[in-house]
Amino acid sequence: MDETQRLFYRKNFQVRFLRSTATEFQNLFSDIMQRVYKADFQKVRPYGKHGDLKCDGFLSSKGAVYQCYAPRELKEKETIHKIKVDYPGAKKHWRDQMKQWVFVHNDNDGLPGGVVRHLHVLKTSEKKKVEVFWWSEPELIGEMEKLDEADLVDLFGPQPTKVQSQIISFPELQTVLTAISKSIPDPEPVIKAPSPEKIAHNNLSEDTTRFLHLGRHLEREVQKFLEKWPDPAFADQIAETFRNQYDALRNTGLNSEEIFVGILRFCGFNQGNGSAHNTAVLAVVSYFFERCDIFEDPDAVVFSA
Incomplete structure (x- = not known):
């Protein structure tokens, strides 16, 4: 493991x-x-x-x-x-x-x-x-963390290895994205790219930070999938769904870590669909974390050359 x-x-x-x-x-x-x-x-x-x-x-x-x-x-x-x-x-x-x-x-x-x-x-x-x-x-x-892999699989199902987490298929992405889109609100045309300080600004845990960094390796595949999708507004619709879900969770008084977990659940993570599905969820969450208004951006960020 x-x-x-x-x-x-x-x-x-x-x-x-x-x-x-x-x-x-x-x-x-x-x-x-x-x-x-x-x-x-x-x-x-x-x-x-x-x-x-x-x-x-x-x-x-x-x-x-x-x-x-x-x-x-x-x-x-x-x-x-x-x-x-x-x-x-x-x-x-x-x-x-x-x-x-x-x-x-x-x-x-x-x-x-x-x-x-x-x-x-x-x-x-x-x-x-x-x-x-x-x-x-x-x-x-x-x-x-004292448990061996067999017990962990028994509790949570199989999870992707490092190699498996770097591979994603279009069918898995389609399953995740179409499930998210079932309750699509009216789309907004703009998807804003956040600053690279976004994770630190939201006080997310070390595990969540590493999780998102892992997902960044898969963002290009999500982008390719969305570019091939026949409806050009699909990505904007998904982004709006993420924003609405984030707002709903934040308005209940949850902290950033609890909101992140809530978004994972909303996207189908840990629903017994296997390691490939969880990898696809990570890829989608990482992609839209970086490109739409879920969680907060710092008011101003200075970038050095």
Whole structure:
């Protein structure tokens, strides 16, 4: 497995992580942990009058009780209440078996200040009894990266190698572009080329930056495809669709990284269509990232000769 495949797997994970809530998030967490730790990790399901004993998963070797929390919108008051109920409940049910308590959440922006303060107080007060941790995307990626290729394929499907990512076919491009065009708004004739500082200006992650750089090698193929398309307004229509999707995501208050993942999903990334399809999605997103008003351009950029 090469680094390009690893990059695609991380991006696949991010797409699933950011879209998952409630049971779907818990399943993603458990799917990874079960593959990493095998029989050492036990997924816990609610049963009888005691439910799940305030535990979504138990890692025997560490005595770690994992509690997942993935609401559609994480709020400070409700989250603190969740912790106040779940931690004492876990201590009651697991007693001396619980050496660690891990709060696993899905808020990519970070926890509210009051929640972090409450967790730190809990960690300090319990340090002689139970180790308290809280996990989110970075920790779960760390666990995912312990998996071998067979497990990653099982979770996310096959992903392109470096060589495969540099090859793209017109049929795959047609599949992606025609799917995007199904809800085409009125086109605008101008496609603006952004400055080369655009990625840095939008504070996109290192992985996303590398992902877009990888896609740039394929932009010429997208350009060739669009030039051969019989409708000369097709590229403008796709660009307008991208702009509208970007505006819709931005207006929900998402950060740049979440918006980028949302655009990948909108274009069909990580939909179980195979590595060639994901490569085509990357090529299309990279092409229109550079040529239309999705994400922000710096107000002024000075280029040196």
